[in-house]
Amino acid sequence: MIVKLAWRNIWRNKRRTFITAFSVMLAVFLSVLTRSMQFGSYDKMIQNIAGTFTGYIQIHQKGYWDEQTLNNSFAQDDSVDHVVARQTGIKAVVPRLQSYVLASGTKSSRAAFVLGIDPKAENDLSEPQKRLIKGQYLTSDNEDGVIIAQGLADQLQLSVKDTLVLLGQGYHGQSAAGKYPVKGIVNIPQPDLNQVLIYLPIQQARVLFGAYNRLTAIALVLQKADMVPQVTKNLRSELPSHYEVMDWQKMMPELVQAIQADNAGGLIMLMVLYMIVGFGILGTILMMTAERKYELGIMIAVGMHRFKLGLNILIESLFMALIGALAGILISLPVIWYFHLHPIYLTGDLARGIKTFGMEPIIPFSVDPLILIDQALIVFGMTGIIALYPVWYTFRLKVNTAIRP
């Protein structure tokens, strides 16, 4: 009965209801917008860092990550491939054999990072073919040729068709030495890697290091970043215990920390925003209450119980908050969806700066449904608390002054 009364009451004065619901809607909209930008930038960070070189998940020999040497490599095994193939959501499987060597060009030598790759699979992760700036890409995993990063090529003064000499330590301490024609030069967006990276076809890398049929890591690219926990869990339970399965959070704790630090700052900013929108809602509810002073007075005068009247008003406010929150979701969804598909492009100095790091100069938006639900719930809750004011007002109302015009 009270609920019905409340529902009818809010439609008695449509404009008032619209204004109140509108302020709730705006609160939801603005907080969703803020959060969507924050989450969007984290997704982009993860995509840029984990999705372009390391991969979301890697499988190694147990202990490899703590001590990254060839001695901790593992023999390639079909049973691992079968387990991986069984998982859903895996976009690419990228086998790798990697180690550090001394690379020499015509005159000088530099420390370098050799990544033994399957040329086809690698295109799904670090995309060397796309980043090629000179020469040709590798055609098979047994080809006699290397692709080197631009920074390294500059330092060794090498260009396409020159010979690169590699010297280092192989599997179980054997000495590793080899010479390869430079087939292509790539520009790697990560500045550190651009100074050291060498792509070598995996069969050649195995010969170089004497690590026949061995891998140091299998990197996995997933269709979506949020599938990582499930796939990691499945792989851990299905693979034999001498393998370790690591997700990007474990492999790159700095990235996780950076996101956490930024998120803490983002939450503080969100609090300030809640405070402001909260005051906005409080303003409208105060006005609404003041406007209904006469009506409330009459209701009490004709004998309605104050408790019931208060409850009635509370339910009215909650109805309006609910309408506002739902409308907030409805209006923010297309907006963030639009900006998710058509991100805002930055211009000027900042954009150039971002581009030199191989990233797109955009402000990304996330469309994680949790953002919408969380913000709508938080604003709804906030409005619920603010709505206690009219209830209190009803309890305290002096009838004789209220109904005097």
Place this chain on the structure above:
Amino acid sequence: MWTIIKISWKNVWRNPVRSGVVITAVMLGIWAGIFIVGFTNGMSQQRLKDQLDTYTGHIQVHTPAFVSDKKVSQYIPDGDSVLAQLRRTPGVVAAIPHTVATGLASSSTNSYGSTIVGVDPNAESTVLTLPHKLVEGNFFTEDKRFPVVIGKSLAKRLNVHMGSKIVLTFQDTTNNITASAFRIVGIFKTSNNTYDESHVFIRSSDLNNLLGTHDLIHEIVIKTTDAHQAPAIAKKMQQQFPSLSVQSWQEVAPELRLLDSTIKLEIYIFMTILVLALALGIVNTMLMAILERTRELGMLMAVGMNKKRVFGMIVAETFFLSFVGAPLGIFFSWITIKLTGNYGINLSVVARGLSQFGYGSIIYPILDNAYYFHIALMMVAAALLSAVYPAIKALRLRPVQAIRKM
């Protein structure tokens, strides 16, 4: 006109609770907003300072060839006199020489690409804070033969400890490969793992001995009085030494510059959303106020107040609501930032992990005056816009119906 403004001002205070809420919202919103911005800004400025003090210094001087090739033969000619002259340049606090070779650091288990930096143990800490970042051992204070200080993560990769021997392999000035064993006397740890993995420090006298030369200087790292003045000072130095490459930190570490400008962008996005929220809050409250005062406004119109005046009155009221709170908010935030900026906010209790990624645990909020000005401008624009809509709504009222209502 004056009468209208006076009426508006009195109208604002006819309902002190309602106006109080809006004014408080504007004031608190701006106060908290600007303070958070100052806090974030202070945090990132400190991070920048920490990065500069640990890794890059404010200005670096090399030969142009060394910048691209990093070869031992590309040292600064007559380095000592260049160093002495740089130290005398106005704005320079200190300058230190580095002898630099690139090569491989190896132990019995592994080898790792490494930049070998030869330092003057006594002078190093006048510019860079690395000597203070040791977690074990010391920075060449004991006189031992061929000592080396390496990063913690490199020690882990090479599986070595304090007192272990590692072999450093590099090319000398005539491109011959040289190798020598060094004993670990210190282990450092900074917030950047990649740096820790790829840099080892030895005495420049030892490195020069192995290179078969005397006092080669490849790199001069300079600390100036103010990091933001560094580009200007670097420009002057470049004119003084046209044959050398003088780079400020902005060129040496473009990623730090990027971080700097990203923070600025974030600050402006945040402030825009905040001002938008404030403005919409004001609009809503004013719309509600007009709804409540339908009868009164209708009466005013009926007794002959023209539309221009009604419009002016509502606009002025909305303006007052914003401009009692906004200056107060800006003033309070200015005081808060000045105060906390002097004493610092100690976060060590809540955020012990901060220092791990290059943030200090005591934050000193700071904000340039330009920001206050921009925020004030944004607020004026928002107030103007938010004043117009309720005023238009008020104009649409039909006097006869408005009076008859209720």
